[in-house]
Amino acid sequence: MPTLQASAQSRSVPIVRDAEIEALVSDYATPILKAAGLGSRGIRIVLVNNNSFNAFVDGRRIFINTGTLMQAETPNEVIGVIAHESGHLAGAHQQRLREQLRRAQTMAVIGMLLGMGATAAGAAAGNSSVAGAGGGLALGGTEMAMRNLLSYQRGEEMTADRSAITYLERTGQSAKGMLTTFERFANALSLTGTRADPYRISHPMPRERIANLETLARQSRYFDKKDPEALQLRHDMMRAKIAAYTGAGGGAMRLFRNNPRGIAARYGDAISTYLNGSPKAALAKIDALIKEQPKNPYFQEMRGEILLKANDSADAAKAFERAVALDPKKSSLIRMSYGRALMLTGSKGSMPAAIRELKAGIARDPEFPAGYGYLAQAYGQMGDIAEAELATADMHYYSGNIQEARIFATRAQQKLKRGSPEWIRAQDIINSKKPRS
Ligand SMILES: [Zn+2]
Numbered sequence: 001m002p003t004l005q006a007s008a009q010s011r012s013v014p015i016v017r018d019a020e021i022e023a024l025v026s027d028y029a030t031p032i033l034k035a036a037g038l039g040s041r042g043i044r045i046v047l048v049n050n051n052s053f054n055a056f057v058d059g060r061r062i063f064i065n066t067g068t069l070m071q072a073e074t075p076n077e078v079i080g081v082i083a084h085e086s087g088h089l090a091g092a093h094q095q096r097l098r099e100q101l102r103r104a105q106t107m108a109v110i111g112m113l114l115g116m117g118a119t120a121a122g123a124a125a126g127n128s129s130v131a132g133a134g135g136g137l138a139l140g141g142t143e144m145a146m147r148n149l150l151s152y153q154r155g156e157e158m159t160a161d162r163s164a165i166t167y168l169e170r171t172g173q174s175a176k177g178m179l180t181t182f183e184r185f186a187n188a189l190s191l192t193g194t195r196a197d198p199y200r201i202s203h204p205m206p207r208e209r210i211a212n213l214e215t216l217a218r219q220s221r222y223f224d225k226k227d228p229e230a231l232q233l234r235h236d237m238m239r240a241k242i243a244a245y246t247g248a249g250g251g252a253m254r255l256f257r258n259n260p261r262g263i264a265a266r267y268g269d270a271i272s273t274y275l276n277g278s279p280k281a282a283l284a285k286i287d288a289l290i291k292e293q294p295k296n297p298y299f300q301e302m303r304g305e306i307l308l309k310a311n312d313s314a315d316a317a318k319a320f321e322r323a324v325a326l327d328p329k330k331s332s333l334i335r336m337s338y339g340r341a342l343m344l345t346g347s348k349g350s351m352p353a354a355i356r357e358l359k360a361g362i363a364r365d366p367e368f369p370a371g372y373g374y375l376a377q378a379y380g381q382m383g384d385i386a387e388a389e390l391a392t393a394d395m396h397y398y399s400g401n402i403q404e405a406r407i408f409a410t411r412a413q414q415k416l417k418r419g420s421p422e423w424i425r426a427q428d429i430i431n432s433k434k435p436r437s
Contacts, residue, residue, distance in 0.1 A: 014049035016066055017368065019331035020241065020298040021047060024234050025064065026329070028079045029086075035167040036086040043089065051246065053185075054199045055081050057089050066242050068199075072181070075227040075235045080164065080178025087163030088156070157209060165216045174225045175217035179210075186210045233263065237298075240268030244275065263292065271302065279310035297326035301334055304341060317341035317350075324357075332365035336374065343378040354378045369398040386415035390422055393429050405429050 025045050033039050044061045048054070051067040062085050064078075072078045161178075168175045185199065186207065217223060227235070236256065243255050256265035270285035283306050290299045300323035307316035320338035327334050339357030342350045358375045365371065372395035379388035393408035409429035416423040 016047040016049040017333055018047070018241070019301065019327065019329070019333045021066075021069070021238050022333075023327075023329045023331065024238050025069070025078070025082075027231075028075060029062065029082045031171045032079060032083050032086050032167050035170040036083075036090040036163065038086060038090055049246075052199075055085050056199075057085050059089070062086075062089070066246065070239055070242050070246075072177070072235075074177055075231045076174055076177030077181050078177070078235075079173060080168070080175060080181060083164035083167045083175075084160050084178060086167060087160030090163060091156070091159055158212065161209065161213050162216065165213075165220070169220055169222065172222055172225070174222045175213070175220060176223055179214055179217050182210055182213060236262070236264035237267050240264045241271055244268045244271035263289065267299075274302065274306050274309065279306050282306045283310070295326055297323045297328075297334065300326060301337065304337060308341060308344065313341050313344035313346075317345065330364070332361040332363075332368070332371075335364075336361035336368075336371045339371075339378070340374040343374055343381065346381065348381065351378050351382045355382075367398050369395045372398065386412050387422070390416070390426055393426065397429050397432065402432060405432070 022045070025047065029043075029045055030039075033041075033043055041060070046061050046063045047069075048063055048065045050065045051070070052065060053068050053071050054063070054065040055068055056063050062082065064081075068081060069078060072081075164178060165175050168178070186209075226232075239255060255268070256262060259265060266285065267289060270282055270289060273285055274282035283303070286299060286303050286306060290296070290303065293299060300319050304316045304319035304323060307313070307319060317338060320334060320341050323334050324330075324338050335357050339354045339359075339361060342354035342357060355375065355378050358371055358378060362368070362371045362375065372391045376388045376391035376395065379385075379391060389408045389412035393405045393412060396402070396405035396408060406429060409426040413423055413426040413430070416426060
């Protein structure tokens with residue numbers, strides 16, 4: 001499994017799943033959500049694989065583009081954006097939009113928001129006909145949802161800014177990152193060529209708003225406080241990873257030109273070598289990093305990926321096992337990788353452990369389709385065809401491919417004991433119309 005991968009949950013939104021990035025962004029968001037009184041609401045963070053800068057909320061989720069993480073030079077800049085979005089969430093802003101989102105297809109709306117880059121570019125060029133072109137992606141109710149989003153009230157923005165300042169103050173953090181980010185958006189010069197960020201469209205940044213924000217931000221005794229060094233390093237490593245996978249920022253080596261021998265630059269280089277070069281060379285690079293940070297679970301995870309590419313699934317399984325043991329967040333993704341590597345060894349004796357690990361991952365993350373695919377393969381190797389077909393049905397179900405899901409569920413059900421939990425699950429899939437989004 002590529003570490004950075006698009007979930008097939010929706011065909012329009014490439015969702016990134018990566019244990020390391022999810023853990024870091026969760027560490028950014030958790031104290032802020034708590035300070036906002038949202039700690040118990042189970043707000044989920046969803047990473048969107050898109051190079052433009054964007055962040056938005058839908059009532060129970062905060063969506064953040066990988067482009068936001070790439071463009072932010074410090075953790076504090078991302079934390080500021082999360083604080084502002086939390087302000088919208090806590091203030092129950094955009095109630096109408098959220099209702100629209102629930103009624104319309106959430107994912108279609110997000111796909112449209114991603115398409116808004118084109119709209120923004122047209123608007124920047126002062127060409128209203130071009131400005132309308134991005135709206136071509138919109139259909140029916142989703143277009144109304146977009147209009148609601150765009151009718152964001154200036155008052156709501158100011159309120160969200162003030163809330164954000166409060167959350168940052170309560171958590172002993174500076175609002176400088178938020179100010180830096182918004183100033184960048186307020187500056188028309190940041191719109192170069194056809195590149196325009198949807199965030200700027202949904203968050204109007206008049207000078208007056210920036211001036212108010214700056215006054216408030218500077219009143220804090222934390223204004224000049226820097227992010228902890230260890231957090232900055234994790235941030236740099238995350239950017240190196242995204243750069244390696246997406247080619248954004250000209251790759252990790254260019255991103256960290258000032259410190260080419262630093263851990264982040266070498267991590268990005270190891271990942272690039274894994275993706276584009278020889279597994280042997282990549283292994284040497286990751287092993288050097290493991291020597292420096294032996295307790296880093298994501299280095300072990302990357303080692304496992306490299307070994308899988310080298311067709312050494314037995315050693316890959318050992319690396320993933322170590323990653324699971326070291327992972328403080330108990331990520332479902334690393335457990336699924338461990339289970340997958342065990343499955344790929346092809347040895348019958350490893351299959352019960354493979355199934356155990358895959359099921360443990362799925363239990364934490366039941367809507368991630370790939371886990372079911374590996375589970376189906378493991379059951380297939382055991383000769384358990386009914387379970388293999390049921391897992392295949394689940395994989396299609398969570399990929400949004402209901403027709404295929406029903407076919408496999410029907411096949412599985414013929415072999416399952418009537419009334420058993422597996423039989424009932426197959427029946428649920430057969431009866432289903434469309435997956436939850
Ligand atoms: Zn806002």
